[in-house]
Amino acid sequence: MKKLFFLATAIFISGCTAPNDEKIRLGAILPLTGGMAEMGLELQKSLIAEVEFLNKNGGILERDLEIIFEDGQCNPGVATAAAQKLVRVEKVPVILGGLCSPETLGAAPIAEKNRVILITSVSGAESISDAGDFIFRNAPEGNTNGQIIADHASALGLQKIALVNELSDFPLSVKKTFLENYDGEIFEENFAPGTMDFRTVISKIENEKPDALFFNPQQNQSFKVFLKQLVEAQWSGQLFFNNTVVGNPALYEEIEDFLQKNDAIAGSYDVVPNPQQTAVLERFETQWNRPALFRHLLANQHDSLHLILAAMKKTGDENDTEGIRDFLYGVENFVGASGTFSIDENGDAGKSYSLVKFDGTEFRNFERKK
């Protein structure tokens, strides 16, 4: 028994990486395992490609950049433990992440308490806006996703919509504002993450004869399964989706015609191509020998990273987190891969969703109907 204890302690201590004065070390918390890992791993790969590129071109403050990745598993307990390690042991001044709101909200108290910058490029929960002085969000608030669909649905004159929600944080915040802003009739069904059989739900919906179906998932897997069963049921009618299904072409395989026929529209980030964005995607493709998924998220994350680096350049000291914080609050009209944006007094980039429509291959920009 004693032997086991000493062995564990030895391994524990040996694994503690000593701070390397040579490199600038940042932390990142992403779901690298679990239901959201596809997105998390893509964001990780993008960061790796960015860091490679930066280091090849002089690094930052004349030093190389290193990112320490920790798995958040979309779980606040795990994300908290990850943040503890990054903050207390690795002593990073900045954490990029989380991806899911529970991750961000779990890690935020640790970051805030220790005056470590936490900047999420994806999480949409409303409460992140007052999670702390050192907590920033470079993403739209999730609930506005619901609003934009609601507005469009009203503009189209749709009287009745079937709303199918996954019981996870993002879909629920989307649902909330959708319900607040849509003035027609709503038929609602909820499902637990990991549900594999939607046939009962679909047949209930068919009985209701709605004008449109708004599918509101969190995991890409849910989309895959639901759509397959919707196709089997020979659904016909306007389809709406939230942001999570955008940017992953593998999801639309074999159902391109179905999506197009039913005017599939989603709420997503502005995906206006620009040179910075193109460069990010090229670097990804060079590094990983394939095109990137979730391009809008990658663009956001790229900008978050560069905001941090710009702040560090200004302060001259990567550990001056107060200086970085002040810089971030002062950001106005930053031109990045995700477009031009400013950061408000809550630490939010004030980004908004726009509508994208499925064009046979992907979801692309589409004008909003007012």
Added chain:
Amino acid sequence: MIEYFFSLATIALIWTIVAQSYNLSFGLAGLFNLGHVIFFGIGAYAAAILNTRFGFNFLENLGLAALISGTVASGFGILTLRLRGHYLAIATLGAAMIAQVVALNWLELTRGPLGIRGIDEPQIFGEIFVGDTLPHFLLYFGIAATLLFFLWKLFQSPWGRLLRAIRDDELAAIAVGKNIFAAKLWALVLSAALAGVAGAMYAHYRVFLDPSIFALSEIILLILIVVIGGRGNFWGNVASAFLIVGVLSELPRFLNFPETLLGAARNIVYAGLLIATMFWRPRGIFCRRKK
């Protein structure tokens, strides 16, 4: 760096209370209750809601969490304690899953997956105990030590002896005139109340709570701790809780595993430990093998 150890140790202390409370009902009394994590979760949510919505403070919440969890357990016990073995296991497992669904769906009460944030850190007589500092650790250590002392006294008592007898052979206990239903019910209620207190401690430490507290993985972790520590073995469970939650759960982060394997790595470590225990020390790694 010391704060990191405090963070691990604080979580380990909380889980030690939960595990030991489970050891009381599952280990000592032999109640095959797979849903014990419900009481931990109810205590945590009770504290979170009472604090963020009604302004109850840390100490009040410890008491209220115990009361609420204990009351739920008494209702639960009256319904299920007449069931034996596998039936009780399935009923309690079902209850745990229902608890998760309720936490996910009852948005007005629990805010569902959005979770409850902004729970106050412990405040006693105006003094705020900030997490991962020495005063906070000492506070939690003190509470844990008190609760564990209480549990230890229960284990050593004639009532504890009665529970062990009931676990061994209920009929024989009835044959000497014991009220086994009352004994089992109290075992369940006390173990739930203590798990509720641990839940409140958890909420006030993490300051953010979401329904993942009711997940199946938490149930399994609890069973693992008690099986490895040895059913009914008091010190064994203290040690196994610290070992598993304090050391092994975060060890993979330090082993330079590829980060993508963290989730799997932890489960591999747990599974390995469980298998090793079953082979070499089936009554718990801290139990000497029977002669």
Added chain:
Amino acid sequence: MSDFLKISRLRKKFDGVHAVENLNFEVRKNSITGLIGPNGAGKTTVFNLITRFLKSDSGEIFFRGETLKNLPPRKIVDLGIARTFQQIRLWKNLTVRENLLLACSKKYDRWWDCFRRRNEADAERKIDEILEKFGITNLKKMHASDLSYGQSKLVELARTILTDAEILLLDEPAAGINPTLLKTIEKIIFDLKKSGKTLLVIEHNMPFLMKISDEIVAIDGGKFLCQGAPAVVQKNPKLLAAYLGDAREILKSEKC
């Protein structure tokens, strides 16, 4: 009161089979009454019904004139009826001392008693006394799982006695034990009678049972056969017929 323990028109059915059928008999106070019958006659079922481990379908059981109907099994012990089991039921993970302590009293059975200053000296004394009487003081600290069959039997008997019951129902106390131990148990039973206890004993060991019993009750197929002094009962033709399949037993009893 002549009917100390009275079984009245007792009925119990299992899956269509009458385990006990309209059974009537009495046990006198301070007597040793044997309960015999072939295998499957319903003897242990009678014990289960008296101790309320099983609920009867109809009929009643009276103890000191009071009915035992609707009482939970643990209350039966409180009233003064205790039993041993056909398959010994000791708590294997507890020591002999703990096994016996549990029978001694209910004084500290509640969880809040863990905070009270406890005085179990009385109980300890009683335990020491009975262990000495049985000649097994050396077993006190042993785990029940480490005991031999004979030792376990003695400990279970000791535990039953320590409940301070007035009536003891012994289910095959002589089964599977050597002649020396049998003598010990015989003495214990006689001593119990001397101290005022009443015993109802199920046994297949006829010589032993005939020796210790004041009266015998015989049943078969759940039905009453006969009741009377041992010498009389063992010659009863109905009883002999019931035991026809077990000729050796009948021969043995004729030797006595």
